[in-house]
Amino acid sequence: MYKLYLKPGKEESLKRFHPWIFSGAIARMEGTPQEGETVEVYTSKNEFIAKGHYQIGSIAVRVLTFRQDEAIDKAFWMRRLSAARLMRQSIGLASRPDNDTYRLVHGEGDNLPGLVIDIYARTAVMQAHSAGMHLERMTIAQALQEVMQGQIDNIYYKSETTLPFKADLYPENGFLVGGSTDNIATEYGLKFHIDWLKGQKTGFFVDQRENRSLLERYAAGRHVLNMFCYTSGFSVYAMRGGAQLVHSVDSSAKAIDLTNQNVDLNFPDDTRHAAFAEDAFKYLDHMGDRYDLIILDPPAFAKHRDALRNALQGYRKLNARAFEKIKPGGILFTFSCSQAVSKENFRTAVFTAAAMSGRSVRILHQLTQPADHPVNIYHPEGEYLKGLVLYVE
Numbered sequence: 566m567y568k569l570y571l572k573p574g575k576e577e578s579l580k581r582f583h584p585w586i587f588s589g590a591i592a593r594m595e596g597t598p599q600e601g602e603t604v605e606v607y608t609s610k611n612e613f614i615a616k617g618h619y620q621i622g623s624i625a626v627r628v629l630t631f632r633q634d635e636a637i638d639k640a641f642w643m644r645r646l647s648a649a650r651l652m653r654q655s656i657g658l659a660s661r662p663d664n665d666t667y668r669l670v671h672g673e674g675d676n677l678p679g680l681v682i683d684i685y686a687r688t689a690v691m692q693a694h695s696a697g698m699h700l701e702r703m704t705i706a707q708a709l710q711e712v713m714q715g716q717i718d719n720i721y722y723k724s725e726t727t728l729p730f731k732a733d734l735y736p737e738n739g740f741l742v743g744g745s746t747d748n749i750a751t752e753y754g755l756k757f758h759i760d761w762l763k764g765q766k767t768g769f770f771v772d773q774r775e776n777r778s779l780l781e782r783y784a785a786g787r788h789v790l791n792m793f794c795y796t797s798g799f800s801v802y803a804m805r806g807g808a809q810l811v812h813s814v815d816s817s818a819k820a821i822d823l824t825n826q827n828v829d830l831n832f833p834d835d836t837r838h839a840a841f842a843e844d845a846f847k848y849l850d851h852m853g854d855r856y857d858l859i860i861l862d863p864p865a866f867a868k869h870r871d872a873l874r875n876a877l878q879g880y881r882k883l884n885a886r887a888f889e890k891i892k893p894g895g896i897l898f899t900f901s902c903s904q905a906v907s908k909e910n911f912r913t914a915v916f917t918a919a920a921m922s923g924r925s926v927r928i929l930h931q932l933t934q935p936a937d938h939p940v941n942i943y944h945p946e947g948e949y950l951k952g953l954v955l956y957v958e
């Protein structure tokens with residue numbers, strides 16, 4: 566086993582179970598581990614402190630265990646996956662008859678840094694964000710099959726875009742198990758085509774489930790604009806909630822295609838819905854003041870810290886347009902999924918936008934990611950989704 570020694574004092578965050586070791590904390594290494602291999606980490610006083618996947622980059626080690634006697638073998642993956650499944654079962658999410666769409670593994674939130682697994686009906690979509698998880702994919706897939714006890718037939722691996730460029734791993738997307746083309750999954754009774762072959766993330770934004778469900782409660786009789794609709798999750802919930810009209814907008818023609826398919830799947834021939842492939846800012850400029858329920862769920866404006874200032878400006882501009890145009894008595898659901906943007910930063914951007922419009926605005930709800938995207942208490946960085954529901958007079 567490769568050994569890696571920390572600089573004096575650099576073990577403090579690990580003592581508080583933080584799962585990352587930054588490259589700057591490393592004093593020296595015994596041996597030359599390849600990217601993705603497992604290393605043991607020792608303090609400057611030669612005491613074992615953690616074991617994890619090594620990678621070249623700012624995060625040098627993603628911790629898998631703080632116990633020296635815990636081997637990283639199939640039994641390990643089975644224990645971690647079972648714990649993840651048990652949590653989803655015990656909160657009622659994995660056992661509802663009207664829902665077979667949920668996140669089974671949320672990286673650090675499930676003590677599996679670098680690994681994401683979403684369940685869509687009888688298919689699991691697995692995504693590696695680290696070289697270590699990529700190398701372990703076959704063992705993880707075997708463990709997953711056993712842990713799911715016959716509830717899945719297919720495991721699709723989708724990591725081409727999530728693996729670091731530096732790791733020359735030739736990742737290929739494809740089925741590790743099974744190969745079904747039946748891609749319809751159910752979320753709280755609504756049906757969605759999940760595009761795990763070409764779609765964003767694992768094919769669907771599982772993380773907005775509870776927020777879509779909340780939106781449904783406010784939709785009755787309203788004129789809804791779902792901006793950045795992607796696969797139209799918010800739109801179909803609004804339709805079920807009794808919206809009078811729903812317009813879905815996304816700059817990607819592919820997203821508009823998926824949107825129309827999903828609306829048809831749930832509400833065939835329903836004339837309340839229309840979808841438009843257009844840039845958000847252009848649409849917001851010419852749309853007039855007909856909407857009284859607006860959803861703004863843009864892509865991550867800041868993928869890195871240095872992009873923070875531009876991102877905040879983006880949120881300000883976008884929200885300012887919505888505040889200017891929304892009908893009196895309207896409700897705005899506004900989100901940020903950028904990890905680099907804090908809750909406070911986002912709030913300030915939205916507040917500034919509200920002030921620019923001069924409207925009276927009240928906060929009805931402060932939203933975040935759902936329970937199947939848990940935040941490891943020792944890894945606050947895991948909190949990424951932020952949302953505000955605002956009543957605009």
Ligand code: SAH
Pocket residue numbers: 769770773793794795796797798799814815816817820843844845846862863864
């Ligand atoms: N609300 C969606 C997820 C949104 S993802 C859901 O619940 O599933 C962000 C979407 O914004 C993507 O589909 C992307 O195509 C779209 N997008 C990115 N830039 C855009 C722009 N300038 N104008 C309109 N849509 C844009």
